[in-house]
Amino acid sequence: MISPSSISLPQFLTKWYGEPDKSAARVTSHPRVPPALMEWHALAAQWSRPLMAVKKFIPIGDITVHDGMNVFMTDPGDAIWAFDPTTPMAVYEGRMYEEWCKVPETFEEFLIHNALVEVAYNAPYKMSCDSVRNDRMVDVLAPMEEVAFGEWKWPAPGHRIFASETLIAHIGPALSDGGPLNISSAHSEVQIGAIDPTEASYLRNVPDTDWF
Template sequence: MVDLSEIREVQGKSVFMKDATGDWVWAFGADDPDMVFEGVPGEDLEPVSEDLTEFLKHVTVLETLMTANFRRLGDQVPDEELPSILKPMQEVGFGGWRWPDPGYRTFSADSLLASVGPAVDPASPWLNRAGYSAVRIAGVESADLEYLDTTTAVKWI
């Protein structure tokens, strides 16, 4: 998040958040502060399909997935493994955004959160790898993730 003292209106939008590398930003509209925009700094920002409230909830879920004490990452998960990995969860109906890549979906259960999106092609890092997904899962307790140990086709980090 951008420090409040640094938020400035530029072309009708005010950047309030940047990704860790600073190459993607989110802004709210000056005329409609509930409208969120995203894109590359200095270029035209495009509207996000989530209003500000939903967007902030979505960001909170993503931050929880990234910082939870009990979490796993499978960066090359065969798509045929997804049903068993996601079985205890239901999809959350977030509108979505384009960062870090379009196509990410969020899942949850009482003690689990997951994010599923395109896997990076190891041979060409700017492309997605067909038939594979990147899966990030967080649990409230370590035991919540033990069911993942039965999946031998995935190397969890």
Template structure:
């Protein structure tokens, strides 16, 4: 049976520190006008203020003082990089996240707010750290080799950006996989470049290095 890591065992502080190093400053408190926001979201913003590192690339957090409740009763707090996908909460049920593609009806996200933010932070790391690899057509046997020493994080299923993505973790790497035409799309993030050596030696994969 595959090993699965409970996301409740992960804290945002420990996750960010393990990849970006210790905080560089004290937290910047949010203004009183943000008191109505859900506690996990306030925690995200105050925690993120302690680092200079850019913690999101594929998504963007709405500045907390600019979050507003729309006519549909939802308050958008995050959007994807293209603005085509949105995430919101209902002030009457602040522990629940809703998401939807632009102009589509809201759907309840399967993860509670705190876990959702940890999922977000983990997925963003795959696209943000300096040492990364990706491939769009890894064969089954190669993916099994990549994942063999890793542990899956038991996140809930998201519809964005592609349904079915899964995230695995090891001592020095994060790996995201999703089924694609002709194989598997695999994205790898590593704390140090040497952690990528094992993967680059897999002969059946042509790896690419992101340009940013």
């Protein structure tokens, strides 16, 4: 497995989005905002292109409170991510009308995890398949290695990240007949981002799959 600690966010973002095209931004520190989150905002501000395709970070000055937690990120549905202002070193995920769940990652690991997920949907070239039979997933994931992230509940339990130097895959149980990879008759949904279209061309040769 790939260790999250081996991934440098500045190097990763530069590899996938190119060199920063804006000057380093100064983000005013807040005593109750986790340093890792402040560093992310300062780093992300160096690119004029959006680094987020699915979720959205809330500007530091606009962070809101929900059920005693400081919400710093949302998705287009009702998923939210927050930190406890009294102990702001952990990340919690939830839904607007559900209880909070602590993410089993440090804040730094969470931000790396999130960056890789977003690249799967925001890379220069993307391919996806709503349903791949798990006995075909060996072929789909052959060029990649799993990244040892903690598990999120978003977008649903069981999603995992696989990566290589040129590919990022976000996979999880399919909506229909879905199940974990060790159940060969179950199905997975797959979202893959590639630096170059040739890197993902092998997917067209995986039998019984329909990519778009």
